Amino acid sequence: MALEHAILVSLLEQPGSGYELARRFDRSIGYFWTATHQQIYRVLKRMEGDGWISAREVAQDRRPDKKEYSVAAPGRTALDAWLHEPIEPESVRHELAVKIRGAAFGDRAGLLREVERHHRAHTERLAHYLAGERRDFTGPDAPAPLDAGQELQHVVLRGGIAYERMTLDWLDDVVTTLRRLDTGT
Secondary structure, eight states: OOOOHHHHHHHHHOOBBBHHHHHHHHHHHHGOOOOOHHHHHHHHHHHTTTTSSEEEEEETTTEEEEEEEOOHHHHEEEEEEEESOOOOOOOOOOOHHHHHGGGGOHHHHHHHHHHHHHHHHHHHHHHHHHHHHHHIIIIITSSOOOOOOHHHHHHHHHHHHHHHHHHHHHHOOOOOOOHHHHHTT
């Protein structure tokens, strides 16, 4: 996937400025596809030049005008073509897993602290996902019924929730194993 496709999806969900798009990446899409603000602005400029997106000036009170981007017909065509392209299943590159294997030859106590730090980070991300699910999909203020776009956003979020839960289960197992190895029991 190219950053262009992630931007097209985000702009189809809701048109916005480069700043708003970068914030969406920071809050949601960035958990699946990361990009710096500079990369997003650079790609927006190229996509506008290629005719994939269009921009309109939006006046703002007491601030400079902003450009609001939306997807143009060639962008929809490009996204549709990309949706039909096959992709290979992702292979995992997991540095922590290599460190865990390497702990047989080094300092397991230091690794235990790192695994516990990862556990806290994944616990926070899971809490963030669950709060977003309650806010946007399952809570009392969630729209009912969900439209197709919301249903697909929710299924991706459920995948993220399942991934975080699986990761936390695995990290619990790693912590238990490291502690057992250190006590020799």
